Amino acid sequence: MNFHFSKEQEALRDRVVAFCAAHCPTEGEARRDRHPAYPAELHQAMATAGILGHCLPAAYDGGGGGTVDLCVINEEVARHSTSASNILFVNGICGALIGLAGSEEQKQRYVRGIAGGGVRFAFALTEPGAGSDAAAIQLGAVRDTDGYLLNGTKLYTTGAADADFILTAARTATEGKASRGTSLLIVPRQSAGLTITPLDKIAGNDVASCRIEYRDVRVARDACLGGENQGWSFLMLGGGLERLTVAASCVGLARAAFEEALAYVNTREQFGQPVARFQAIQHQLADMATRIEAMRLLTYSAAWKIAQGLPAIKEVSMAKVFAAEGVNEIVMNGMRLLGAKAYLNETPMQRRMRESLLALYAGGTCEIQRNVIARSLGL
Ligand SMILES: Cc1cc2nc3c(=O)[nH]c(=O)nc-3n(C[C@H](O)[C@H](O)[C@H](O)COP(=O)(O)OP(=O)(O)OC[C@H]3O[C@@H](n4cnc5c(N)ncnc54)[C@H](O)[C@@H]3O)c2cc1C
CATH class of the missing domain: 1.10.540.10 (Acyl-CoA dehydrogenase/oxidase, N-terminal domain)
Structure with missing residues (x-):
């Protein structure tokens, strides 16, 4: 090893x-x-x-x-x-x-x-009626003479307002399962019939997440990625990469919060000494460091398994759920360790707290990761 x-x-x-x-x-x-x-x-x-x-x-x-x-x-x-x-x-x-x-x-x-x-690209899968249940997507792409006509709505598409293209998951066969009737279409952002509205998020508004209305949006036949009705398996592969990416990002954000907290407790003095001298504070930092190490190990061992060509669906979901909940716990600890200072907008910790919440949803919620893990346990 x-x-x-x-x-x-x-x-x-x-x-x-x-x-x-x-x-x-x-x-x-x-x-x-x-x-x-x-x-x-x-x-x-x-x-x-x-x-x-x-x-x-x-x-x-x-x-x-x-x-x-x-x-x-x-x-x-x-x-x-x-x-x-x-x-x-x-x-x-x-x-x-x-x-x-x-x-x-x-x-x-x-x-x-x-x-x-x-x-620049954005990726549009989620819809108002299809979040965790991605197979419920309704946005339709109907074949006409020289391409596809798209109608429907996407939600939370991050980066869409500033992208050149929106990679859009669409139903190209309305009958039967989504896994047999979904296509990925490369839609130019400037297409006629596309209305993109940024949503007001609690963080990360510079890379806006958007609602997109598609009204008779026409794209050429060669906009289809990977073949008509073949999109589902690619979505599954993309989902795995998304989860791994989110897990790694959580490790990084958690480290940032930890470093900010560690620096603060070493300089902030109360009762005549840096608060880092109190064992209660030291234990919190010890737990945070341990959690980050465990988040890293789960994340990189899942990444390593994929790199070896080994099955890693369960491991990726384990890494994602553990890291997403871990970063939220660590940032919340950071908020406590900084005392009232954390509550001020001048301090990065409060921004990190808002940013860390996204990990609970991005790439699939924690409940969905647990469903994946449970399925892999034969449940
Ligand atoms: C800031 C931000 C950026 C995003 N960017 C993108 C993007 O670029 N492209 C994109 O396509 N999507 C994007 N998303 C959407 C994201 O992927 C979805 O939010 C996520 O898949 C969950 O869907 P939902 O929010 O509709 O929750 P829902 O599916 O409505 O879930 C609501 C609650 O029910 C639970 N739940 C649902 N089903 C089950 C079940 N079977 N078992 C147990 N619990 C369940 C969930 O865990 C959750 O707690 C983004 C979201 C956010 C917040």
Whole structure:
């Protein structure tokens, strides 16, 4: 057994840490939290530094990185910047799906575009009536002479308002199971008939999550990714990558909260000494550090299993649910350790608390992860 990262993975981590130190200052995060606007410069800088494309296929300007690299990048990015984390998340999933399912022409255009930063994507699966039950999607794509006509509504599509394309899951066969009648369609954001409305979130409004109305939106036949009615299996693969990515991001965000709390208790003095000297405080920090270590181990062992080609559906869900609940617990502890200071908007902890809540839903809720784990136990 070997729990060490390779030299290349260590170098990758150093590169991402250096990038974040240069491009993701805490003040920038706080500014975007208060005055949200799409961080286009940060997006382009991530592409130029090879971070956005690192886990996309090397044949299309990506770095060819695997699932462990994916976790290394997402952990470090989330430790510094939720804006960067959200950009990486949606573009990474879309790029991975196009890399897996796309035609040569689609890969040349879109995977290269995502890696280079010139093409931005958003991923639209969830609908008003289809959240955890993704198979209930209703948005329809009807074949006509030279393409598809789309009608329906998507909800929470992150990055849609500033994307060039929206990778849209649609029913192309209305009869029968969604698993046999779902297609993935690449819809240009500027398409006639598309209305995109940003939703007012409690955090992360710079990368807006949107409601999208599709009214007679026409796309060409070659907008279909991976074949008509073949989208479901790719959605399942994408879902696994999403969960792993969320788990790694939780580790990074939890570390940020832990570091903020540790620094504070070492400097804040009460009763004539730093509060870090009180054993009650030390125990809280010991528990937080232990939880983070366990979150990391579950996440990276799931990533390692996937990289070895081993089945890891259960392990990915275990990592995701443990990390999502873990980061929320750790940030809430951070709120306590900072005392009243945590309650002020000038302190990053309160932003981290709002940001950490997303992990409870993104990539599927904790209840859904437990359902997956229970199923794998034969229940
Ligand atoms: C900020 C944000 C960004 C998002 N970005 C995107 C995006 O870019 N693209 C996209 O497609 N989606 C996105 N989503 C949607 C996200 O994937 C969904 O929120 C998630 O799948 C859960 O769906 P829901 O919110 O409709 O909850 P629901 O499915 O309505 O669930 C409500 C509650 O019931 C529970 N529940 C539901 N079914 C079961 C069950 N079978 N067993 C036990 N409990 C159950 C849930 O766990 C939850 O507690 C985003 C969401 C948020 C908040």
